[in-house]
Amino acid sequence: MPGVKPGYVLDACALLRLAQAEPGCEVVRDLLYAARRGEAELVMHQMNLGEVVYCIGKAHGWATAQRKRGEIALLPIRIVPFDDRLFWQAVELKATFAISYADAFAAALAIALDATLVSTDSEFASLGTRIKRLAG
Numbered sequence: 001m002p003g004v005k006p007g008y009v010l011d012a013c014a015l016l017r018l019a020q021a022e023p024g025c026e027v028v029r030d031l032l033y034a035a036r037r038g039e040a041e042l043v044m045h046q047m048n049l050g051e052v053v054y055c056i057g058k059a060h061g062w063a064t065a066q067r068k069r070g071e072i073a074l075l076p077i078r079i080v081p082f083d084d085r086l087f088w089q090a091v092e093l094k095a096t097f098a099i100s101y102a103d104a105f106a107a108a109l110a111i112a113l114d115a116t117l118v119s120t121d122s123e124f125a126s127l128g129t130r131i132k133r134l135a136g
Contacts, residue, residue, distance in 0.1 A: 005040050005041045006041070006115075007040070007041045007113050007114070007115035007116065008031055008041070008115055008116050008117075008134070009045070009106055009110040009113065009115045009116070009117050009118065010028065010043070010044045010077065010106075010118050011048050011103060011106035011119040012048045012049075012051035012055065012102060012106075014027075014028050014118045014119055015028065015044070015052045016055055016056075017120055018032075019052070019068060024120060024135070027118065027134065027135070028118065031118065032075060035076035035077070036076050041078070041115075042075075042076060042077045042078065043077065043080055043109065043113065043115065044077050044080070044109075045079075045080050045086070045105040045106055045108075045109045046079055046080060046082060047102050047105040047106075048105060048106050049072065049079055050102075051102045053065050053066075053068065053069050056068050085112070086105070086108050086109060086112060089108035089111065090107070090108040093107050093127070097126045097127055098126045099123045099124065099127070100123060103119075103121060103124065106119065107124065107127055110131050110132070111130060111131060115132075116132040116133065116134050117131050117132065117133045117134070118133075118134045118135075119134075120135060
């Protein structure tokens with residue numbers, strides 16, 4: 001449909017890959033540029049944002065994690081807070097598939113928005129055709 005922006009859900013792995021300049025970070029970088037131009041919509045569940053921040057905190061200290069949290073807030077990513085519907089969808093996915101609890105939130109959000117999930121995590125393969133996935 002004309003005027004409809006493709007939607008992408010970022011999981012923690014995708015954003016961490018970008019933050020650490022790891023191979024594949026170009027995919028996330030290009031999506032961020034597209035979002036800045038208004039050509040795509042990027043979203044992330046609050047649970048996955050927390051995962052990014054605590055991973056940075058564990059690896060580099062809490063002060064660095066807080067700084068990165070501020071930098072992430074400047075990116076064109078809409079953070080989706082907890083709500084009952086997504087919470088129970090994530091719980092069902094976790095109970096049904098071999099994925100982590102945090103990954104269940106990214107998957108539930110991608111399903112709810114009919115968006116493409118951007119991740120490097122191979123766990124999402126267990127969901128098969130339930131999600132559209134772009135490897136970052």
